[in-house]
Amino acid sequence: MVLDCADREALAAFWAQVLGYRITRETPPYIALTDPAGRDPELLLQQVPEPKQGKNRMHVDLRVPAMEPELSRVVGLGARVLRGPFDDEGCLTTVLADPEGNEFCLIVFSST
Structure with missing residues (x-):
């Protein structure tokens, strides 16, 4: 990548x-x-x-076991929340941007 x-x-x-x-x-x-x-x-x-111009056509999704500790960690490293957390068809998801604005997601997959 x-x-x-x-x-x-x-x-x-x-x-x-x-x-x-x-x-x-x-x-x-x-x-x-x-x-x-x-x-x-x-x-x-x-x-x-x-x-960078516009929305990324491809982005990184990071699977995490729980949203809050990982969200706090990556925001503390310099990420910015763009949207969420929200339910994305059963997966808790937050859309973020890295320090240059490249989008990536944190996703908690449900166990069901």
């Missing part, structure tokens, strides 16, 4: 903390973030000159 950004170092620090990933290499214009357990895909942050 590749995420365009204006400041790859700042966004790498944010996403590394959110995902629990490590910065594994930096080859401008990219910074690679990798899951230390090797379970999840690598995230590349690509620095680009143009600003």
Whole structure:
């Protein structure tokens, strides 16, 4: 996965903390973030000159066991709540933006 950004170092620090990933290499214009357990895909942050415009067509959904502790944690890291929490067909969901405005969601899947 590749995420365009204006400041790859700042966004790498944010996403590394959110995902629990490590910065594994930096080859401008990219910074690679990798899951230390090797379970999840690598995230590349690509620095680009143009600003983000409009809604993301693709975004990250993060499954969490409970909304409130994770929502407080990511907001404390610099995320901004755009919508929610709300019930999205049985899944408690919050839509957020990272420090550069890229949308992502926290989702609690019901056990039923």
